[in-house]
Amino acid sequence: MGIVKLLFRNLLKGPSTDPFPFGDTFTPKALRGRIEFDASRCTGCRMCEYVCAGGAIRFQETDAGLKFHLWHNSCAFCGLCEHYCVPGAIRMTQDWHLAHPQQEKYTMVEQGVVRRLPCEGCQVAMVPTTERLIGRAYAGSNAAIESLSRLCPDCRRQRSARQLTKGELL
Ligand code: SF4
Ligand code: SF4
Incomplete structure (x- = not known):
């Protein structure tokens, strides 16, 4: 095809590439992008x-x-944190718009505070088990499981031991 013909054909056809950054572009469904943290989970x-090889968390x-910090500048977007987070508190979004000027590097941080509550047994400050984790660990919840979720690990062990010696089941 001659160059003039090719030129006209391309002009009529319009651009073959996405208009990014002046318009939208394709984002793959499985893309691992900016991380969101949900302290309530x-x-x-x-x-x-522990598993973060990039030392970003x-x-x-x-x-x-307990304050959570995740530095997107150090993150390798490997997805290990999301994979190992059983209650689903860490989620990788499809947002890859993370380019930023150097002076904004300290704002590329995801943060959240995990609140502690007093244990119902001994009043020590502890992070209660979340509803979502109970849902994943047990087929169905009941009053005994919910009551255990409001106890610290020591009090849980003591109560479970008492129940076992009494022959009670959860
Ligand atoms: S995706 Fe998660 S585990 Fe992987 S580097 Fe980023 S913060 Fe660390
Ligand atoms: S539940 Fe555990 S793995 Fe998930 S965000 Fe909290 S500390 Fe990290």
Whole structure:
């Protein structure tokens, strides 16, 4: 095809590429993008911090509770934190619009505070088990399970041991 003919054909056909950054472009469904954290689902197990090869996740003890920080600048978007977060407190979104000027690097952080409540047995501050985790761990909840979820690990162990010695089942 001659160059003039090709030129006219392309002019009539219009652009073959997406108009990004002046318009939308394609985002694959499985894309692993900006991470969202939902403190109300977090049980404070810190597994995400442990598995994060990029060292992007840090927890900090504060008066308000356990503070979660995720630095998107250090994140490799491997998805391990989401994979290992049983209660689903970490979710990878499809948002890949993370380009930013250098001076905004300290704003590329996802944060949240996991509140502690007093244990119903000994009053020690603890993160209660979340409804979602109970839903995933047990086929169905009941009053005994819900009551255990409001106890710290020590009180849970003691109550379970008492129930076992009495021959009671949950
Ligand atoms: S975000 Fe998930 S994995 Fe991380 S501490 Fe919370 S519950 Fe555990
Ligand atoms: S996606 Fe990977 S690198 Fe990013 S915070 Fe999660 S575990 Fe760390």
